[in-house]
Amino acid sequence: MKKQLPYFVLFFVLPVVAMLGWWGLFSSASLEIGTSPAYDYVYLDAEGPYSKLSSKQNEVLFYMKQQNIAHGAAISIVLTDPRTTSYKALLARAGFVVDHAVDVKEPLKLGHISPQKVAIAQIKAHPLLAYGKTYSVLLDYCKKQNMKLQLPTVEIFDHSVLRVEMPLEGKAGA
Secondary structure (H helix, E strand, O other), X not given: OOOOHHHHHHHHHHHHHHHHHHHOOOOOOEEEEEEOOOEEEEEEEEEOOHHHHHHHHHHHHHHHHHOOOXXXXXXXXXXXXXXXXXXXXXXXXXXXXXXXXOOOOOOOEEEEEOOOEEEEEEEEOXXXXXXXXXXXXXXXXXXXXXXXXXXXXEEEEEOOEEEEEEEXXXXXXX
């Protein structure tokens, strides 16, 4: 057994730890207060578990390709809090950022978000790890500020970087 331990560590433990590190297990989300840019985005409404938003984004991508619409980063607009809403009743918008307002045909919809003061949590990590870490940082911020999580949050996922923006303007604590 003692002779096999170094091989186990070398060929199993170290590669697994390296892979998890590459995925962002040891990364921390940053938090800053700033002003978000304006976003134009093409989307479909989504209802149900947020874990299914990527399949809804694939559906949006399918229709965008049919309509020859160029896109940027993936975007999700989270409308309901999964801590207080049944997973079947969760609401969001899933889609992609576009450079400017474009003409879309059904079933696609066009949305716009104006610049606003936001708390921005950001991390470079695999999505399996990124969402929990960014929302943890936002919830810690809310607790320190004696406020609730403000919705809707805007999630932008681009080149393995997740950016979650929580609105702050006109929001009172409690």
